[in-house]
Amino acid sequence: MNLVGNLFGSSIGRKILMAVTGLILIGFVIGHLVGNLQVFSHPDKLNGYAHFLRSLGPALWIARIGLLVAVVIHIWAATVLTLESKRARGGEPYGVKTWIQATLSSRYMRWTGVVVLAFLLYHLAHFTLGVVQSDTFKETEALRHYKMTADYHVLGFTVVRAGSEVLDVHRMVLLGFQPLVVAIFYIIAVGLLSLHLLHGMDSLFQTLGWRNARWARSLRTFVMLACAAYFIGSAAIPGAVLTGLLKPVPVTPSVAAHP
Amino acid sequence: MVAVNTQQPFSVTLRVWRQAGPAQPGKFVEYAAKDLSPNMSFLEMLDVVNDELTVKGEEPIAFAHDCREGICGTCSCTINGKPHGPGKGIATCQTYMRSFKDGDTIFVEPFRARAFPVVKDLITDRTAFDTITQAGGFITARAGSAPDANALPIPKGDADLAMDAAQCIGCGACVAACKNASAMLFVSAKVGHLGLLPQGQAERDRRVLAMVNTMDTLGFGSCTNQYECSAACPKLISHDFIARMNRDYLKATFRDAFKPAPAGGGGGA
Numbered sequence: 183m184n185l186v187g188n189l190f191g192s193s194i195g196r197k198i199l200m201a202v203t204g205l206i207l208i209g210f211v212i213g214h215l216v217g218n219l220q221v222f223s224h225p226d227k228l229n230g231y232a233h234f235l236r237s238l239g240p241a242l243w244i245a246r247i248g249l250l251v252a253v254v255i256h257i258w259a260a261t262v263l264t265l266e267s268k269r270a271r272g273g274e275p276y277g278v279k280t281w282i283q284a285t286l287s288s289r290y291m292r293w294t295g296v297v298v299l300a301f302l303l304y305h306l307a308h309f310t311l312g313v314v315q316s317d318t319f320k321e322t323e324a325l326r327h328y329k330m331t332a333d334y335h336v337l338g339f340t341v342v343r344a345g346s347e348v349l350d351v352h353r354m355v356l357l358g359f360q361p362l363v364v365a366i367f368y369i370i371a372v373g374l375l376s377l378h379l380l381h382g383m384d385s386l387f388q389t390l391g392w393r394n395a396r397w398a399r400s401l402r403t404f405v406m407l408a409c410a411a412y413f414i415g416s417a418a419i420p421g422a423v424l425t426g427l428l429k430p431v432p433v434t435p436s437v438a439a440h441p
Numbered sequence: 442m443v444a445v446n447t448q449q450p451f452s453v454t455l456r457v458w459r460q461a462g463p464a465q466p467g468k469f470v471e472y473a474a475k476d477l478s479p480n481m482s483f484l485e486m487l488d489v490v491n492d493e494l495t496v497k498g499e500e501p502i503a504f505a506h507d508c509r510e511g512i513c514g515t516c517s518c519t520i521n522g523k524p525h526g527p528g529k530g531i532a533t534c535q536t537y538m539r540s541f542k543d544g545d546t547i548f549v550e551p552f553r554a555r556a557f558p559v560v561k562d563l564i565t566d567r568t569a570f571d572t573i574t575q576a577g578g579f580i581t582a583r584a585g586s587a588p589d590a591n592a593l594p595i596p597k598g599d600a601d602l603a604m605d606a607a608q609c610i611g612c613g614a615c616v617a618a619c620k621n622a623s624a625m626l627f628v629s630a631k632v633g634h635l636g637l638l639p640q641g642q643a644e645r646d647r648r649v650l651a652m653v654n655t656m657d658t659l660g661f662g663s664c665t666n667q668y669e670c671s672a673a674c675p676k677l678i679s680h681d682f683i684a685r686m687n688r689d690y691l692k693a694t695f696r697d698a699f700k701p702a703p704a705g706g707g708g709g710a
Contacts, residue, residue, distance in 0.1 A: 184694065184698050185695065185698035188650075188694040189694070192653055192657055192690075193623075193653070193656070193657050193661075193662075194653055194687055194690045195694070196663065197687070198687070198691060263621075263662075266662060267621030267622065267662030267665075268662075269660065269662075270554060270622035270661050271553070271554065271620070271621065271622045271662065272553055272554055272555035273555075274467070274553055274559075275553070276522060276550060276553055277456070277469055277548050277550055278521055278550075279519075279522040280522035280523055281669070282618065282669050282672040282673055283667075283669065284667035284668070288665065288666065288667045289667075291665065381666070384666070385665070387684075388666045388680070388683065388687070389664075389687055390687065391684045391685060391686075391688025391689075392688075393684045394681040394685075395679060395681055
């Protein structure tokens with residue numbers, strides 16, 4: 183069968199894999215951001231949401247493995263294509279070479295991609311695994327006993343009941359961004375991710391053949407607005423901690439009173 | 442737009458890539474081009490410089506050229522870092538010296554790509570493009586007398602679009618401009634112009650698969666959607682054809698994978 187061979191073996195096939203995995207990852211980062219913006223609401227919201235996600239069990243692992251596969255294919259395709267393209271350019275570089283119309287974001291895709299990967303690894307180590315900044319990790323004793331003050335609903339269903347004890351993710355996030363360096367690193371990283379998406383989102387339409395001159399301008403405007411909104415939303419969380427807009431609340435009596 | 446030089450005879454400094462043969466190392470050599478008319482074409486300016494070199498007993502600069510009216514795609518120089526020079530939608534031969542100012546330093550290099558090895562100085566071997574075109578193959582056409590022009594209806598829009606693609610002169614500027622040395626614009630123009638017409642439908646899937654496969658085998662890079670190719674193209678062929686080819690390639694791949702094989706061992710009349 184040629185299908186797998188064409189997708190993984192040809193230049194266009196690999197571009198299509200990059201576009202499709204990119205689309206999956208864009209869907210994830212947008213969903214991830216929308217979920218995390220609940221940090222601006224009562225701690226019940228983010229903590230209930232986190233507890234709900236963790237309670238999904240096998241579904242959570244299917245999603246995680248799916249995302250991991252998407253990341254691996256995306257990076258593999260990017261690496262192979264980059265190496266092939268470098269070879270294709272040949273040994274002798276141009277004495278003078280000018281850009282004609284390539285956008286800024288398109289010229290630095292490989293660099294922004296590498297920074298985004300470094301950020302992804304830190305982000306996982308920080309909030310998922312607790313390998314770095316482990317003193318403020320959600321599974322430390324001080325953050326294990328958050329008591330929900332209200333029910334948490336998803337699509338009208340109550341998924342976490344008031345009174346249940348959940349991990350205090352809200353507090354972990356606010357404490358996690360206390361170090362100035364971490365907050366600034368996050369803001370820079372999401373900025374570069376937005377720049378990566380600016381070319382990536384535009385590009386995936388071209389790669390999948392869903393773009394032409396008639397659509398190009400409105401598509402570009404849509405992508406720019408989406409990336410700007412993504413950046414503002416993402417930078418808002420560490421930004422709010424940095425500016426003191428969001429402060430970790432003192433330990434509430436209900437938590438302190440826990441046996 | 443290109444600045445227009447209305448001055449009288451002027452001079453520029455050329456830094457030209459000189460390379461004696463495919464295996465020899467090359468280098469930039471400086472030449473003074475004096476008393477130039479602003480109305481000379483770039484190639485005529487090179488002719489003048491070569492005349493002087495010949496008189497002095499030096500090896501003239503080797504450059505490829507043929508029609509000198511922008512329709513053959515033979516002339517190919519990267520001028521100041523842009524294939525075919527500063528103009529838009531023109532080939533090197535249609536670039537005039539009035540695009541430059543007195544005292545300018547002009548870098549002249551061959552189109553650079555691994556698939557386009559340098560033959561000598563500014564001349565590159567672009568056989569790779571012919572190989573891709575050959576991989577596209579023929580279309581199934583009725584042999585014999587020409588059919589009536591109106592026997593095969595083709596919407597005007599499709600015919601015009603196919604003509605846009607067919608304008609490709611195969612010069613290789615798209616490859617030269619691309620940071621990845623990708624031939625996607627060239628291949629997509631070839632795939633597009635036959636794929637848009639009813640005559641090209643029978644081999645549509647086979648053609649796109651074969652041409653892309655050949656393009657990859659010949660060592661061209663991949664597309665990163667920066668559209669430097671269409672901006673450098675002397676025929677201003679749109680990168681929309683690349684999107685169209687991506688779609689065609691994906692469709693052909695799926696159709697090919699799920700196409701049932703005909704029963705029996707073939708044969709025929």
